[in-house]
Amino acid sequence: xxxxxxVKLNHQQPHQNGHLSPSKFAxxxxxxxxxxxxxxxxxxxxxxQVLGLACGFLWGSIPxxxxxxxxxxxxxxxxxxxxxxxxxxxVDEEEFGGHGALLQEGLFASITLFLLSWxxxxxxxxx
Amino acid sequence: MAYPFSDFKYSDGLSVVxxxxxxxxxxxxxxxxxxxxxxxxxxxxxxxxxxxxxxxxMKTDSNKINIKKSKTKKIDRVETSLKESSRDLSxxxxxxxxxxxxxxxxxxxxxxxxxxxxxVAKLPFKPFGLIMKMSHRGxxxxxxxxxxxxxxxxxCSISIRTNLQKFLGFAPPRGASAGxxxxxxxxxS
Numbered sequence: 331x332x333x334x335x336x337v338k339l340n341h342q343q344p345h346q347n348g349h350l351s352p353s354k355f356a357x358x359x360x361x362x363x364x365x366x367x368x369x370x371x372x373x374x375x376x377x378x379q380v381l382g383l384a385c386g387f388l389w390g391s392i393p394x395x396x397x398x399x400x401x402x403x404x405x406x407x408x409x410x411x412x413x414x415x416x417x418x419x420x421v422d423e424e425e426f427g428g429h430g431a432l433l434q435e436g437l438f439a440s441i442t443l444f445l446l447s448w449x450x451x452x453x454x455x456x457x
Numbered sequence: 458m459a460y461p462f463s464d465f466k467y468s469d470g471l472s473v474v475x476x477x478x479x480x481x482x483x484x485x486x487x488x489x490x491x492x493x494x495x496x497x498x499x500x501x502x503x504x505x506x507x508x509x510x511x512x513x514x515m516k517t518d519s520n521k522i523n524i525k526k527s528k529t530k531k532i533d534r535v536e537t538s539l540k541e542s543s544r545d546l547s548x549x550x551x552x553x554x555x556x557x558x559x560x561x562x563x564x565x566x567x568x569x570x571x572x573x574x575x576x577v578a579k580l581p582f583k584p585f586g587l588i589m590k591m592s593h594r595g596x597x598x599x600x601x602x603x604x605x606x607x608x609x610x611x612x613c614s615i616s617i618r619t620n621l622q623k624f625l626g627f628a629p630p631r632g633a634s635a636g637x638x639x640x641x642x643x644x645x646s
């Protein structure tokens with residue numbers, strides 16, 4: 331059996347989104363921190379959204395035109411998410427439902443947000 | 458109507474996004490009034506949270522130790538409880554679903570009357586298949602990169618509403634989704 335890091339269930343009151351204390355921010359980059367399933371899911375979700383928005387603005391501003399850039403965004407954001415939880419946080423993905431569940435967190439909302447910002451910035455800035 | 462972005466060729470796109478954003482807020486307000494503030498919802502949600510966390514703990518323990526019969530029965534009992542609560546939650550939400558759907562439909566009709574046949578944005582890619590049908594809905598001309606209101610509204614509906622729900626803490630608990638479609642336990646060797 332793989333000796334993974336055991337997850338301690340966080341019995342504290344779940345922190346409110348947007349009200350992270352400084353110690354909570356430090357936790358975002360701490361491989362020793364223990365993660366509740368909901369907490370990690372929320373963090374991955376919001377990272378996905380920020381990436382979608384940022385890439386949409388960037389792609390739209392340059393502008394990058396063509397369907398290939400959509401695929402590139404998918405690969406880039408997925409790579410960043412994977413690097414974050416597997417390399418930086420070093421969590422055992424099996425304890426959170428596997429790679430599939432973690433990589434899917436916030437994916438569809440991120441895609442629509444990316445397309446929305448890409449289309450809008452492209453339309454407003456270049457016509 | 459004169460406003461700061463009116464000199465952009467595709468400022469209509471911003472109008473669609475702005476209206477969609479207001480609609481999302483209205484929908485969440487309706488959901489809050491009909492569902493989230495009620496005691497029965499809060500009770501349901503807390504029972505789902507407790508059951509799913511308990512299930513997680515029990516499964517983690519059972520992976521490490523040999524599975525006992527009593528352990529299996531307990532897991533089954535918690536799983537059954539989780540499924541029942543999840544089903545109740547789904548029925549509960551179905552109540553306000555109708556009102557929210559009505560609001561979304563009315564707003565879509567409004568936007569349709571305002572922007573029918575108008576190109577509200579330019580796509581930076583060539584859509585195909587179902588996406589093209591949506592993005593080119595109601596538009597004349599042959600340019601596939603023309604974007605209609607319908608496609609923009611669809612993108613707004615999903616991205617804005619999903620993130621607004623997440624931000625306000627109205628997203629469905631993860632245990633609920635896990636309970637509806639229980640996945641077979643991955644066997645660890």
